[in-house]
Amino acid sequence: MGIHVIIPARYDSARFPGKLLADLGGKPVLQWTYEAALQWSAADSVWVAAADERIAAAVRNFGGKVFLSREKHESGTERCAEAAVALGLTEDIIVNLQGDEPFVRSRQMQDLVQALSKEADLSSLCCPLLDYADLVDPNCVKVVMSRSGRALYFSRAPIPHQRDADHRQHHLPKGCCYKHIGLYAFRAGVLPQLAALQPTLLEGMEKLEQLRWLQHGFRIQMAEAEEDTIGIDTEEDLAKARALLYA
Numbered sequence: 001m002g003i004h005v006i007i008p009a010r011y012d013s014a015r016f017p018g019k020l021l022a023d024l025g026g027k028p029v030l031q032w033t034y035e036a037a038l039q040w041s042a043a044d045s046v047w048v049a050a051a052d053e054r055i056a057a058a059v060r061n062f063g064g065k066v067f068l069s070r071e072k073h074e075s076g077t078e079r080c081a082e083a084a085v086a087l088g089l090t091e092d093i094i095v096n097l098q099g100d101e102p103f104v105r106s107r108q109m110q111d112l113v114q115a116l117s118k119e120a121d122l123s124s125l126c127c128p129l130l131d132y133a134d135l136v137d138p139n140c141v142k143v144v145m146s147r148s149g150r151a152l153y154f155s156r157a158p159i160p161h162q163r164d165a166d167h168r169q170h171h172l173p174k175g176c177c178y179k180h181i182g183l184y185a186f187r188a189g190v191l192p193q194l195a196a197l198q199p200t201l202l203e204g205m206e207k208l209e210q211l212r213w214l215q216h217g218f219r220i221q222m223a224e225a226e227e228d229t230i231g232i233d234t235e236e237d238l239a240k241a242r243a244l245l246y247a
Helices: 029-037 053-062 076-086 106-114 190-195 201-206 210-215 233-246
Strands: 003-009 045-052 064-069 093-095 122-129 142-145 151-155 176-184 220-224
Touching: 003 029, 003 076, 029 045, 029 053, 045 053, 045 076, 053 064, 064 122, 076 093, 076 106, 093 106, 106 122, 106 220, 122 142, 142 176, 151 210, 151 220, 176 190, 201 210, 210 220
Parallel strands: 003 045, 003 093, 045 064, 122 220
Antiparallel strands: 093 176, 122 176, 142 151
């Protein structure tokens, strides 16, 4: 059984169209992510599942492996599933890496795969939340877990709610709240099953596809990352990435 990284990539983005092809230190953001995945020695292959020819051409230009998927998909997971089936990777572990994660580390992907116990269908990452501003930010997805690290619920709302907390301190005790980091590792054969699931009410309310998986009974094991990732969702994020690169 091999381990393969698939990076779902589309040009259009609601908050920052074309962000994956934006320049970061002389290379597209997507190229940084692809090359970071190549640094992970456990990966047998790294693919970009491109939504259109603009993305595919950019990947070919920097020498990457690309699969041109159907343009219309509801999520990156569905795009990954199409690529995995077409490439004959359904008997392998698939890591779904977002294309806007140029600073992803091999250790984080390794932690993902190690969290895939026999009792879990897929795994994901989280990190402690210590800032109250992040807790109440709907763009920061929170996760609550069982004592064994199994995901119980994800939300854009501040969970868990601290009824007696003094929020004027704007600081959270460690181990209380966790931010979800949207990287996933899927057991062999699970990815096509997830892509075929019907949408659920909670997913529609929160706009979080992982709630569909939970409501259909799939088991998500969380691994705590040593540090957060630095994703690029806005032009402001790109500016921060450039500053970090040249620091």
